[in-house]
Amino acid sequence: MRRAFCDGMVALCDDPDLVFLTGDLGFNALEPVRDRLAGRFINAGVAEQNMVGCGAGLARAGFRPWLYSIAPFLYARAFEQIRNDVCLHNLPVVLVGNGGGYGYGVMGATHHALEDYGVLLSLQDMRVLIPAFDSDLSVILPGLLRSAGPAYLRLGMQAPNLPEEPPWYQVWRKLLSGKNGLLISVGPLAGFHWQGLAELSEVDRPTIWCLAELPIRELPDVLLQDIRRSGLIVFAEEHVACGSAGREFSQLLLQQKVGDVNFVHLTAKGYPSGRYGSQGFHRTQSGLDEASVRTLFGA
């Protein structure tokens, strides 16, 4: 997804207000952006607090700064700068966190982003975008360049082998129709679940929806229809339960007076075995992998 991000950014480089700052990351990926932006591409060094504050200053002066790093180095290290300098002033700073969830896999826990959007959504005016597919970026990036306030872009690492071309980007998208319950997955996880469940017959598989933007502002009518006819709703996300999209979603269900459903929330469980591995390994440890989801639906 980082390659698609880079291609998408290159397409935006003619905007004279775009400034790109990286926390000394992006080797073998961001060079084309650097070359196109020249003086508006700045390696801010391994100094994320300065990078975020500096981004706020640039935005205050009318620029559109994009700040890039491995996700936790950005949202966790410089949280107070995001809170005070960016969000208190509702400045259009785009925070780009590479490696959402367990994306950095066996690189270890320090590089994982399991509580990123929960933490950031607690700040005023923050928007979170979680593209599910590379193609989503061609829609998301131009929109972010015109964003009125702060935003966090959570980039995934691995791409699934999709059974077909994904539908055009929307906040809520139906990926697959089925008659065995409803599965809602957040961001790239949806593609993996789609890949893992598509081979099942329509009778045996759930309907799959993908959610790609937070906070959840509405539930589309078509989704509500799917919700109301599903006895089992599974909501899956590569994020801890606290501050999760699933909890926000379940509150919306209550407000919609959807009561008589079996609701299962799958979340990142941290490191239950104390062992480390690939992103797939950690998804399996948390019960987020395709096989675990299939089992939930009795498939």
Add this chain to the structure above:
Amino acid sequence: MSIEGGIVVGKEILRSATKRLLRMHFEAGVGHIGGNLSVLPILLEIFHDVKLPDESVVLSKGHAAGALYVSLWTKGLLSDADLGTFHKDNTLLAGHPPATGLPEVPFATGSLGHGLPLANGLALAERLRGTSRRVFCVTSDGEWNEGSMWESLVFAAHQKLGNLCLIVDRNGLQGFGRTSEVADLEPLEQRFSAFQCDVHRVNAIEYGSLQPILRECSSDRPRVVIANTVKGRGISFMQNRMEWHYLPMSREQYDQALLEVCNG
């Protein structure tokens, strides 16, 4: 007006602003007066005789918001009635600078170590726009305990932000001790020089010390002015005493402080 003539006027502005600052803090019943008194000559001089209308000031030591508000009052940008709302419910003038509502205040500050990164962004923006506008960042001395200040200084020097002017309110006292006892900053000139800054040290107890140094920034290095000041400046029972980082004034103390300013 000549610099000398401006300084005479400036000294009167400083006396008037000091009295208004004391009244504001007394009426609000709040502390932080010591560091406000130390930085007041610096802010007044920047707003009256150093910065151009379209140049920016970032008050990194946000706990000196009172001195900032009074400086804006001396420029006619805040009214007496505005200052009367300081620290009260429904005010714009909180104990630390607000995020919105005051065009001369670009950022809410108060958590130390934020002002320099923000000023870096403003200074970088001016350079990218190709202007010669300067950005003034006023810091405390204690906040140089923060790692974010030093990482920002590395950035400023590396980016050759010669339009960035840093003024350090060197009053020697911080939250719970003297800077020399908590985390000694000296030799401060050498430290800033080692970070490739253009370093100056001045006595800034009175009005008029900054203009000769800050009249223009011509180098490609960030300019740092270590401004020697006194916490609780000009008030005998407050000067150099840490408790005036916190204490509100009693009626008697306020009256005595006013008397000393008038006789000073």
